Amino acid sequence: MGDYKNSYSKTDHDATFMRMKEDHIRNGQLKPAYNIQLASASGFIIGENISNHPSDMYTLKPFLNKLLEVYPNKLNKIVADAGYEIEENYVYLAENKLSSYIKPSNYEQLKTRKYKKEQEFRSSLKYDKTSDKYISEEGKEFIRCKDRYDTKKSGYVSISKVYRCFDWNKDGQKTKGIYIAETFQKYRKESLENIRSDQGIEERINRSIQAEGAFSKIKSELNYTDSTTEEKQI
16 A cells, blocks of 8 residues: 555555545545645746645655756755644755745644743753753753654654653642754744745745645636546556
């Protein structure tokens, strides 16, 4: 079924069961489908990608590999929505010297009071490099107790450091933990700064017009919402 597939359709062996945007019965019905993506620049479609993976996050690298081969030394930035945000993609963009304008998946959460309060707390922590621990303003110590390894379906492994205070006794909590994913947080911060810049705001507007506009043209003007596939033996 392929490296990323977790379902199998008798009517289309290469397709994967996905939830459709058009769900008239509203029962979350799954149908065999493909994930179709377009890349645009300056109003022109410069590439397309058809994948049987339902999640966008694993399609960015293979799609960009094709684009970089076709347009060597031409691409310098990538503008994409939150569905593409994982550490693996951030690292890939950095390795290929591509500026990231990926919208963080927690972008809306950033505006909430709860999130801002947590960020203020984290900013107030002091790091003791010698003992590898964090100390709060009240003198509470967060000891590094383990590392958490998250292996993606692609094989990429991301690492988070887990620190815990065992005598927190505050806000109804006996203990409190913090997770530090240094690589991911570094690139997420850079991408957030990019999309909040004047250029980033313009890039996101252009993406909405160009990328979404291309799909709307296919759906509305060409009246093309669904497709069927036919296998031919040669």
